[in-house]
Amino acid sequence: MIIVSGWVDVAVERRDEGIARSIPLQEATRRDEPGCLAYVFAADPVVEGRIAVHEVWTDADVLQAHFAHANYRAMLELLSGLAISAMDVAKHDVARSAPVYRPDLVADAHWWG
Numbered sequence: 001m002i003i004v005s006g007w008v009d010v011a012v013e014r015r016d017e018g019i020a021r022s023i024p025l026q027e028a029t030r031r032d033e034p035g036c037l038a039y040v041f042a043a044d045p046v047v048e049g050r051i052a053v054h055e056v057w058t059d060a061d062v063l064q065a066h067f068a069h070a071n072y073r074a075m076l077e078l079l080s081g082l083a084i085s086a087m088d089v090a091k092h093d094v095a096r097s098a099p100v101y102r103p104d105l106v107a108d109a110h111w112w113g
Contacts, residue, residue, distance in 0.1 A: 001097065002063050004055035006089030010082035012049035018082040019043055019051060022075060029071045035062025041075075053089050063091070
């Protein structure tokens with residue numbers, strides 16, 4: 001599994017418009033691209049002008065296919081038009097995954113079970 005996470009800073013006055021315009025692209029990516037488990041671009045509630053990025057892909061091959069897809073090119077064009085001032089977006093290769101909450105509903109950062 002590959003997780004893409006990070007943020008993109010855009011012009012404060014353009015962020016909400018940009019997110020609204022991205023909704024059809026977020027829906028299309030989730031619907032049309034095999035291996036896409038999550039694709040979210042949302043307003044950061046603390047930093048003005050910041051768009052939080054969260055994507056989950058089944059593997060590197062489907063993520064690479066996304067980079068060649070029209071949905072990706074359209075999202076890139078949309079974000080570029082919002083006057084990007086900074087960004088930090090990274091990909092993470094997930095070796096293992098487990099629930100945060102144990103069966104007794106206590107959050108646990110350690111591997112259990």
